[in-house]
Amino acid sequence: MAEVSIIVPVYQVEKYIAQCIESVLNQTFQDFELILIDDGSKDESGIICDLYAMKDDRIIVIHTDNQGAAAARNVGLERASGRYITFLDGDDYLAPNMVERLYEVIEYSQYDMVVCDFLNILPNEKDNFIVHLQEKTVNGREVLEHLKNEKNHGLWTIVWNKIYKRKVLENLRFPDGKYFEDEFFSNQLYLVSNQIHVIPDVLCYHRVLETSTMNTQKIENYLDLLEALQERLEIYFIYAYADDEIYKVLIYLLDPFTKCVKAKFSGINEQRVEQTRRFIKTTSKKLMKRELSFVKKSSLVIIGLFPDLTYRLAIRFRSQLEKFL
Structure with a gap:
């Protein structure tokens, strides 16, 4: 051996x-x-x-x-x-x-x-x-x-x-x-x-x-990344990880999620995108009850309602938003 x-x-x-x-x-x-x-x-x-x-x-x-x-x-x-x-x-x-x-x-x-x-x-x-x-x-x-x-x-x-x-x-x-x-x-x-x-x-x-x-990732491969990030967020909640860290991962998840929304999938892939949308909404609601800044809590309202639109706007005004978030 x-x-x-x-x-x-x-x-x-x-x-x-x-x-x-x-x-x-x-x-x-x-x-x-x-x-x-x-x-x-x-x-x-x-x-x-x-x-x-x-x-x-x-x-x-x-x-x-x-x-x-x-x-x-x-x-x-x-x-x-x-x-x-x-x-x-x-x-x-x-x-x-x-x-x-x-x-x-x-x-x-x-x-x-x-x-x-x-x-x-x-x-x-x-x-x-x-x-x-x-x-x-x-x-x-x-x-x-x-x-x-x-x-x-x-x-x-x-x-x-x-x-x-x-x-x-x-x-x-x-x-x-x-x-x-x-x-x-x-x-x-x-x-x-x-x-x-x-x-x-x-x-x-x-x-x-x-x-x-x-x-050389295909867009549909990002569906697996979404699943992995959701798994990590669930771990964060189960083991009572820091609220700010949960927020960070949720924000990071919006990037691959937006890529998948823009791909306009059908069938099972479309269902996986919609499942992620529901997950984002649920997670945003949970986080709004946690110890986060007023700015972050306010952003969660918009994220929960319009996650992909929020991401596209955030990228456009990234330098200004980083000062607050």
Whole structure:
């Protein structure tokens, strides 16, 4: 049994998968198993994975029909035997000491997970950036209630810049068939996480391709994001999270909601949009009874009645509204 299981969903990344695998094989920490889930790739990705597995018995390749990254990661979780688990995307790669650095921090501690900084590699190299993390220890509630609502480039939603104790993930799985699967996963992850340590080391290199999922989202995919955000708001109410944080997430929900309204869906998708409209109205009413400023309470009246119109007006006058909200 390996100390660390590294789970990699692989789909149509023949240009990058060799670098991804090599970055794992060249780790200064060698007690790992690398689980590659070929998610029905139609290019040479699966073949490349098989060739590497023939050379190194720490590599496990599982070929599946195309079901998406969520299902692929779940397959990896079922197969993983390590005491610790990390995730990596097939077009990303690791610094040579990433696993060792994360392992040495989590192994002799009470942390449920350790989080590191990462370099975002964009199509235009001049746009590359890191998050500039500061070392600190937080808890799961603090992350879900506050930190996830800050501007942090998805730091607390993504799964591939962290190492997890196996026991934290034992009863967690990604939602099959959903887009924005990390949003659903993180909702549950931070409910069961206690201490989380952040280190400033830049240890992961994440490619943001022009063809990446986030850059090629179909409008209907945002229906899943709406569902994930509604789930988070329900958690906030159940666990009595701060009223201002509930308000923040409701405001954020208006963006994908407005996109979906403009799409003029029919059938089941139209029903999902209307269900969200009702949810916004109900949530606005609940919040009007909470400890919020007069300005925010007033805005909730309009949001509850005309959520998509409110969002379009808010974007138009954003700079002025930010002074009040």
